[in-house]
Structure formats: structure tokens, C-alpha cells
Amino acid sequence: MKNDIIKLLEHNARLSNARIAEILGTTEEEINETIKQLEDSGVIKGYSVILNEELYDKSAVTATIELKVTPQRDCGFDDIAKTIMMYDEVESVSLMSGSYDLAIQVRGKNLKDVALFVSERLSTIEGVLSTATHFLLKRYKEKGIFIEAEDVDERGFVCP
Numbered sequence: 001m002k003n004d005i006i007k008l009l010e011h012n013a014r015l016s017n018a019r020i021a022e023i024l025g026t027t028e029e030e031i032n033e034t035i036k037q038l039e040d041s042g043v044i045k046g047y048s049v050i051l052n053e054e055l056y057d058k059s060a061v062t063a064t065i066e067l068k069v070t071p072q073r074d075c076g077f078d079d080i081a082k083t084i085m086m087y088d089e090v091e092s093v094s095l096m097s098g099s100y101d102l103a104i105q106v107r108g109k110n111l112k113d114v115a116l117f118v119s120e121r122l123s124t125i126e127g128v129l130s131t132a133t134h135f136l137l138k139r140y141k142e143k144g145i146f147i148e149a150e151d152v153d154e155r156g157f158v159c160p
Contacts, residue, residue, distance in 0.1 A: 004024055005035060011047070062135075
């Protein structure tokens with residue numbers, strides 16, 4: 001049942017516990033208890049909203065920054081990642097396989113904010129060897145949700 005609850009919440013975190021119980025054919029109390037256990041154990045870390053950034057804040061900029069770093073003795077990449085996580089601009093930090101080590105997603109008010117963040121904060125951290133910044137141009141889908149509703153061409157439904 002835990003997996004079913006998680007899938008429902010991933011798709012729509014605003015579902016009430018009563019509605020989840022109804023969908024899964026159980027009691028609201030059982031759902032309350034299971035969700036509390038998932039939160040207390042750290043499986044569920046939080047709830048979030050998915051925005052259409054173009055409608056919300058047209059000037060905001062999101063970028064993915066690839067970092068090559070020198071791992072630290074006895075802690076690998078963890079200390080550098082923890083340092084980077086503390087910046088307000090940083091939305092996520094992930095350890096990657098491949099040609100770079102860390103992927104950082106940042107958000108700024110504009111291009112200059114992101115550029116200054118990279119040049120003044122990220123690149124000056126001890127152990128950072130190089131950065132590559134990729135600006136997000138358009139988001140089509142996030143966490144399974146289509147950002148822009150697709151226009152349906154109803155002309156195809158009419159037969160001549």
C-alpha cells in the first residue's frame with residue numbers, strides 16, 4: 001500500500017487522505033498512519049508545486065550546471081555537494097556518472113544572476129575544476145505533468 005500512496009501523491013500531492021483511502025479501498029486512519037510513517041522515516045521529504053514558469057515569472061531563469069570536481073579525501077564528493085546545497089539559488093544537487101561529477105540546478109532572477117552565481121560562488125569553491133552552464137529554454141513536462149496543455153486539432157474529427 002505504501003507504493004500506491006506514494007504514486008498517488010507523486011501525481012497529485014493535494015489529494016486528501018480521505019480521497020486516497022477511497023481510491024485504495026481502505027480507511028482514512030490507515031492512510032494517515034502510513035503517510036506519517038513515510039514522513040517520519042524520511043521517505044517523503046516534502047511536497048511541491050509544478051509551475052508553468054512562463055505564466056508565473058517570465059524573467060526567471062533556470063540553469064543546469066555541470067561541475068567537474070576533485071573528490072575530497074575521506075568524504076568523496078559529499079562535502080562539496082553540502083557546500084553547494086546551502087546556496088539559496090540552488091534547487092537541486094546530484095552526483096552523476098559520466099563526463100562530469102555534479103549536476104546543479106539553479107534559479108535566478110535573470111541570466112546575469114545565474115552567471116554571477118557561477119563565476120563568484122561556484123567556481124571559487126575549493127575542489128571545483130570546471131563548470132558548464134546550460135540554460136533551460138522551455139520546459140515541456142515535469143514529474144509526468146505536461147506544462148502547457150496541448151491544443152487539440154478538432155478538424156481531424158470531421159469526415160468529409
